[in-house]
Amino acid sequence: MAEKFLEVKNLKKYFKTKRGWLHAVDDIDFVINKGETLGLVGESGCGKSTTGRVVLRLLEATAGEILFNGEDVLKFNKQKMREMRQNAQIVFQDPFASLNPRMSVSQIIAEPLVINKTVSSKHEIQKKVASLMETVGLASRLENVYPHELDGGRRQRIGIARALALNPSFIVLDEPVSALDVSIQAQILNLMDELQDELGLTYLFVSHDLSVIKHVSDNIAVMYLGKIVEMSDYASIFVDPLHPYTKALLSAIPIPDVDIKRERIILEGDVPSPIAPPPGCRFYGRCYARKDICKDNTPELLPVSEGRSVACHIVHEQRKG
Amino acid sequence: MTESNNMLEIKGLTIHYVTDDGVVRAVNDLNIAIGRGESIGLVGETGAGKTTTALGILKLVPNPPGKIIDGEIFLDGEDIIKKSEPEMRKIRGNKVSMIFQDPMTSLNPVMTVRDQIAEVILLHEKMPAAKALEKAEEMLMKVGIMPDRAKDYPHQFSGGMRQRVVIAIALACSPELLIADEPTTALDVTIQAQVLELMKNLKEEFNTSMIMITHDLGIVAEICDKVAVMYAGSVVEYADKLELFKNPKHPYTIGLFNSIPDIGNDVESLKPIKGLMPDPMNLPTGCPFHPRCDKAKPECSEKIPAGYDIGNNHIVKCILFNQ
Numbered sequence: 077m078a079e080k081f082l083e084v085k086n087l088k089k090y091f092k093t094k095r096g097w098l099h100a101v102d103d104i105d106f107v108i109n110k111g112e113t114l115g116l117v118g119e120s121g122c123g124k125s126t127t128g129r130v131v132l133r134l135l136e137a138t139a140g141e142i143l144f145n146g147e148d149v150l151k152f153n154k155q156k157m158r159e160m161r162q163n164a165q166i167v168f169q170d171p172f173a174s175l176n177p178r179m180s181v182s183q184i185i186a187e188p189l190v191i192n193k194t195v196s197s198k199h200e201i202q203k204k205v206a207s208l209m210e211t212v213g214l215a216s217r218l219e220n221v222y223p224h225e226l227d228g229g230r231r232q233r234i235g236i237a238r239a240l241a242l243n244p245s246f247i248v249l250d251e252p253v254s255a256l257d258v259s260i261q262a263q264i265l266n267l268m269d270e271l272q273d274e275l276g277l278t279y280l281f282v283s284h285d286l287s288v289i290k291h292v293s294d295n296i297a298v299m300y301l302g303k304i305v306e307m308s309d310y311a312s313i314f315v316d317p318l319h320p321y322t323k324a325l326l327s328a329i330p331i332p333d334v335d336i337k338r339e340r341i342i343l344e345g346d347v348p349s350p351i352a353p354p355p356g357c358r359f360y361g362r363c364y365a366r367k368d369i370c371k372d373n374t375p376e377l378l379p380v381s382e383g384r385s386v387a388c389h390i391v392h393e394q395r396k397g
Numbered sequence: 398m399t400e401s402n403n404m405l406e407i408k409g410l411t412i413h414y415v416t417d418d419g420v421v422r423a424v425n426d427l428n429i430a431i432g433r434g435e436s437i438g439l440v441g442e443t444g445a446g447k448t449t450t451a452l453g454i455l456k457l458v459p460n461p462p463g464k465i466i467d468g469e470i471f472l473d474g475e476d477i478i479k480k481s482e483p484e485m486r487k488i489r490g491n492k493v494s495m496i497f498q499d500p501m502t503s504l505n506p507v508m509t510v511r512d513q514i515a516e517v518i519l520l521h522e523k524m525p526a527a528k529a530l531e532k533a534e535e536m537l538m539k540v541g542i543m544p545d546r547a548k549d550y551p552h553q554f555s556g557g558m559r560q561r562v563v564i565a566i567a568l569a570c571s572p573e574l575l576i577a578d579e580p581t582t583a584l585d586v587t588i589q590a591q592v593l594e595l596m597k598n599l600k601e602e603f604n605t606s607m608i609m610i611t612h613d614l615g616i617v618a619e620i621c622d623k624v625a626v627m628y629a630g631s632v633v634e635y636a637d638k639l640e641l642f643k644n645p646k647h648p649y650t651i652g653l654f655n656s657i658p659d660i661g662n663d664v665e666s667l668k669p670i671k672g673l674m675p676d677p678m679n680l681p682t683g684c685p686f687h688p689r690c691d692k693a694k695p696e697c698s699e700k701i702p703a704g705y706d707i708g709n710n711h712i713v714k715c716i717l718f719n720q
């Protein structure tokens with residue numbers, strides 16, 4: 077029986093802007109089981125990174141519950157929060173955007189150990205750094221090199237080593253391979269897969285790339301404009317997508333196979349603004365299957381079969397018969 | 398002059414960037430040919446030399462540090478390398494157009510999109526200004542931008558719409574050859590689908606030849622007739638699209654296919670190519686791929702392989718195919 081690791085309920089994150097409240101994440105729910113990966117996929121601006129950050133409390137939620145092993149993170153005291161900060165880590169697309177460029181590889185990896193005082197002696201820190209570098213496949217001769225001297229793949233290995241330093245059980249991976257060329261991307265994806273198996277890690281994997289998401293995920297949540305529109309196990313959604321947006325998204329991916337002939341759904345227009353969105357389905361304006369009911373009523377994410385749910389009035393009506 | 402009626406024929410093109418730190422051998426002995434109305438995908442990872450090749454065709458390689466060291470580029474039978482800059486200016490935007498990854502590099506932020514298109518038309522064709530404006534609006538309609546937006550400025554458009562404006566500019570003078578350098582890389586996938594669909598349709602309507610530069614084999618599968626796979630400045634494999642996708646031969650091409658997560662089938666783990674792309678300032682001797690190649694033999698580090706024709710106009714630059 078799968079054990080719930082993270083459960084998110086009615087999570088909202090609104091940003092105040094000059095033009096009104098921006099609904100970056102607007103009432104989403106999901107569960108990630110221990111040792112599994114939830115893939116969060118959608119186009120830019122749909123709220124993936126915000127979700128990852130709010131879950132780790134790097135951003136404060138506007139509303140909702142974030143339960144780690146059943147305990148609500150939003151109610152944690154300082155001590156609990158400190159534990160949680162060690163236990164839950166994040167890896168970014170560019171792990172160095174926020175780091176001091178004058179730190180060497182070993183200093184970057186050691187920093188969390190130093191700050192959290194988990195290991196005390198210099199010698200032990202060195203030992204831990206060496207073992208982390210080995211774990212992520214970085215040659216020990218790179219210890220004193222500066223990250224800007226390294227290629228994107230190695231830089232991402234450093235980001236992963238740093239995230240692993242405090243022996244976390246959960247990692248948010250925010251577009252960790254999006255800046256990498258495919259031959260290097262494949263190396264990093266395999267590494268993260270191995271680490272998950274060896275260390276029993278739970279991942280929230282954020283990406284705009286559906287083929288990457290399919291490869292890494294146990295379950296997939298598709299986001300559109302702050303909402304989860306469809307949830308599925310990693311496979312069914314590719315065989316039988318239910319939400320009109322998921323269908324369009326899948327049909328839009330260029331597939332490197334000359335034998336596959338697909339009906340392409342070309343969506344009209346662009347994603348609308350997330351500021352003060354009107355009531356009704358967020359996809360209404362671009363939906364090729366819309367009906368009147370979709371205009372003013374927000375569809376709920378409802379289960380439709382084992383492991384699958386969808387937020388679409390049209391699908392719900394069809395299911396009712 | 399060449400005898401062939403190819404739209405573009407490149408022979409032995411070699412381009413270097415001479416910098417203080419050393420010589421970057423960005424493009425090495427590159428050969429490709431494109432027939433009229435044909436489209437070729439130039440595929441490769443970052444630093445393979447794709448953009449430099451495109452700039453070479455337009456004689457836009459920044460000099461210094463860039464320099465065309467050797468080679469011939471026949472555009473419609475005429476050798477571009479011998480053309481003067483004023484002659485090139487007549488060719489660019491007229492006979493050959495280019496689309497860049499970032500639309501803002503080709504757009505003027507303080508001019509309405511309609512005026513920008515009209516300006517390009519007037520640069521190459523004699524007609525009254527009012528007629529050029531009319532034609533500009535027609536081009537905008539073709540790329541799906543309605544006349545009520547024609548007098549807007551670039552910043553008032555989304556990324557996908559800007560790229561469509563750039564396409565309208567590029568096609569305004571009915572070029573015979575369109576070079577598109579990662580035109581959809583910065584766009585979301587549903588918007589990319591819109592733009593690719595548009596390019597496919599316009600290419601057919603105008604019978605334009607096209608070089609599609611991309612790192613995405615999926616895009617190649619979708620809109621190209623031929624494929625050239627580039628690695629470290631060389632075209633390592635060159636074939637018709639169907640042939641290349643069904644029968645890839647070069648170990649690098651095979652490695653690329655194995656690295657892509659497959660959306661159609663389940664694969665337990667990916668088979669990445671080991672190691673890293675070489676530094677073009679310090680290319681390995683012999684075949685540039687040999688340090689990463691599973692099939693490498695001792696000779697591979699000694700001699701740069703020739704391109705071997707294995708039939709069906711399928712060329713592989715690898716000694717495994719030397720029979």
Ligand SMILES: Nc1ncnc2c1ncn2[C@@H]1O[C@H](COP(=O)(O)OP(=O)(O)O)[C@@H](O)[C@H]1O
Binds near residue numbers: 099
């Ligand atoms: N700090 C912020 N202030 C205001 N708006 C923000 C902020 N961070 C993100 N947003 C907005 O929230 C929405 C979701 O952003 P994000 O979570 O980064 O999307 P994704 O990661 O899916 O591309 C976007 O419209 C974005 O512009």
Ligand SMILES: Nc1ncnc2c1ncn2[C@@H]1O[C@H](COP(=O)(O)OP(=O)(O)O)[C@@H](O)[C@H]1O
Binds near residue numbers: 421447462463
């Ligand atoms: N202006 C320049 N000066 C020096 N080196 C350059 C310059 N432009 C490109 N290069 C180098 O030339 C090589 C090929 O680059 P490029 O043609 O941009 O490749 P691609 O488009 O395939 O990514 C790279 O190693 C790049 O760093």
Ligand SMILES: [Mg+2]
Binds near residue numbers: 124125126
């Ligand atoms: Mg993001």
Ligand SMILES: [Mg+2]
Binds near residue numbers: 447449
């Ligand atoms: Mg380039």
